[in-house]
Amino acid sequence: MTELTQPTGREETLRAVPRDDGSAPVALILGATGYIGGRLTPRLQNAGYRVRVLARDAARAASFPWGPDCEVVEGSADDPDAVTAAMHDVDVVYYLIHSMTAGKGFEEADERAATVVADAAALAGARRIVYLGGLHPDRVTLSPHLRSRVRVGEIFLASGVPTLVLQAGVVIGSGSASFEMIRHLTEVLPYMPAPKWVRNRIQPIAIRDVLHYLLGAARVDASINRAVDIGGPDVLRYGQMMNGYAVEAGLKQRAIAALPVLTPGLASHWVNLVTPVPRSIARPLVASLQNECVVKDRSVDEIIPPPEGGLTPYRRAVDLAIGRVNADTVETSWQDAEVSGAPSDPLPSDPDWAGRTVFTDARSLRSAASVDRLWRVIVGIGGSNGWYSSPFLWAVRGWMDRLVGGVGLRRGRRSRTGARVGDAIDFWRVEAVEEPDAATGGLLRLRAEMKVPGEAWLELRALPDAEGSRYEQRAVFFPRGLAGRLYWLAVLPFHGAIFAGMAARITAAAEVPAE
Structure with missing residues (x-):
């Protein structure tokens, strides 16, 4: 059997708890066709949930390998009628969408969509909302995108529906925009003129650990309504993350020079020039790196126990993401990978700039x-x-x-x-x-x-x-x-x-x- 029909290891202890009548609980996913959602959806199915997805294009969602086993509702998160229809008889709501654009008005759009979903979840009597937000420091000026994600979390926490906001930093896995920026910058440039934020401390987390917390969030006690930080075991400077990637990829460590003149705008142009990551994606990522983002406490461990064997170290996560743990072959390249692969593997739904250069x-x-x-x-x-x-x-x-x-x-x-x-x-x-x-x-x-x-x-x-x-x-x-x-x-x-x-x-x- 593939992983789509048989849960393994880390996911066995996170299986769905049946309803009082013995039926399987219903999980609604907003953002199922995205990077995180495309990996979470089949794992929720494995765990015993009936999965429903809200998608702008129902035909596209249905075409995914997990699509035939999902109920697909067509519509957007800011459409009250579509969201209300999707919320019928739902137990847990996963909100995995956020704007990745530098255009004006995205904060208002994020707030409007979150409000529609929060109101519909409360009206439908959903038992829980799970939101994946961004890891951020307190009492500092945040980038517009981090500020928007904090605001979305606040809307859900005030909704009246028990909410768990999981605040994650850089996610390490093939296809993650943050990881792809690290991958391509490191592979292309033997010498890296970089903004001064390469000296900032960051606490990355492996995609497999993000999925562990997301699965566990559906089972936490109904009294819990809070935001918690999640991160891997390593706190690294951004430059150390690049050189850690270089070591695992078999490259020489890179010389990195921190330059105070590279603004987020200039840095995003630079990323767009030397990597396939589009500037529209690079700019919010770069802006979010202006501040140090580390886990303030490990209170999440009291709510969701860590995965068996512990959290994944950074270099192990890189190993998994680039395919060196399981020797890469042509048949398991980024072009041929399937949803049934490991969480760190690329999926067909990932953007065309994701994955190893081939x-x-x-x-x-x-x-x-x-x-x-x-x-x-x-x-x-x-x-x-x-x-x-x-x-x-x-x-x-x-x-x-x-x-x-x-x-x-x-x-x-x-x-x-x-x-x-x-x-x-x-x-x-x-x-x-x-x-x-x-x-x-x-x-x-x-x-x-x-x-x-x-x-x-x-x-x-x-x-x-x-x-x-x-x-x-x-x-x-x-x-x-x-x-x-x-x-x-x-x-x-x-x-x-x-x-x-x-x-x-x-x-x-x-x-x-x-x-």
């Missing part, structure tokens, strides 16, 4: 040859059989690899006609072999063992086609730091000669009658 070169050609014949050519590639394109360029790449201490092309291959997992093929290692069948065809995946500033794979497929077969070829490269990005740009001009020729000659070789 470069691909994909080719597809039809062939008159049978799938079996095409497969025999694919599985025999390399060694004395060659790479079916530009022998000189392949030889040059092999020489370059040997010059820097790599294995080059000298290893050859064990067999000219077959391959098995673990075999060496020149400077590649066989990572997966799936023999062809009538439905799915065959797959040969090779992982590069040449010296490159990153991780590289080559996938070759023989697929069934109405006219014979179809050949699919995909080169995938995860760059490591700035050097990895420059390497990909340097070899990009040669891809046309190497990969296009390779695809054409493999399909042509498959069509030559066997002797």
Whole structure:
């Protein structure tokens, strides 16, 4: 079973308490298609809740892997009629939305939506509201976005419905905007001119621990109506967080220079320039970092016990987010991840700028040859059989690899006609072999063992086609730091000669009658 149907470990103790009549309680989620909500929704289903979501686009919400098991109500949080309909017979309300815009009027919009939801929850007799707010210091001037989140929490606390406001800082998980800013800044820049807030102390929290507290919040005593801070076990300066990421990602630690002249506006332009995080997202994140944000007390532990094994240390959370704990492969890249993965994994619902940077070169050609014949050519590639394109360029790449201490092309291959997992093929290692069948065809995946500033794979497929077969070829490269990005740009001009020729000659070789 997948995690969607079978809760595991940390979530077992957070299962729903049935109603007096034995039925499952109803959880309403506002923001189910967002970063946190997309991970919480299937876990609430796992925990035994009947889940209802309020979404602006019902068709989009229903298309999620968890969508068929949810009741979807179409509408927005500031629409009293839609919110009232969604609140019918609800036990717990999760409010996981907030504006991420630098435009005018967002504070008023946040307050209006929170008021509509608070009034509807009180009228419907909801037992609890759970709001994920922002960790912030007291008695200081807050950024507009943090100020708005504090105000939203106050509205819910004054609603008459028992409310638990969980105030979190930087969330560490693939797809989290805060984490993606750390990831991309660290990977791209070996030297980082940064605002002076890189010296501020922050208490990050792993996404798995945020989900633990959110699940636990549905079960707290009805007398509890308060805001509590949540954070991981480590208090770090922002610069330390960047260098902690560098260590876990296998990069050299970054030189960071704090400059007093970088205002939030200038810093957000800088983030937008060197990372894929949009300026509209970067600006409120940068503004929220102007103050130190650490947990003031651990009173949350008296309400929701910490997860079994304790909270996740920062570097462990980074490890989980970048996929080094479970060795990354092409099949578990950010493009292919599914909702049933771990909380730290990227989801299809995450924004397109989330996840590790990945470069691909994909080719597809039809062939008159049978799938079996095409497969025999694919599985025999390399060694004395060659790479079916530009022998000189392949030889040059092999020489370059040997010059820097790599294995080059000298290893050859064990067999000219077959391959098995673990075999060496020149400077590649066989990572997966799936023999062809009538439905799915065959797959040969090779992982590069040449010296490159990153991780590289080559996938070759023989697929069934109405006219014979179809050949699919995909080169995938995860760059490591700035050097990895420059390497990909340097070899990009040669891809046309190497990969296009390779695809054409493999399909042509498959069509030559066997002797």
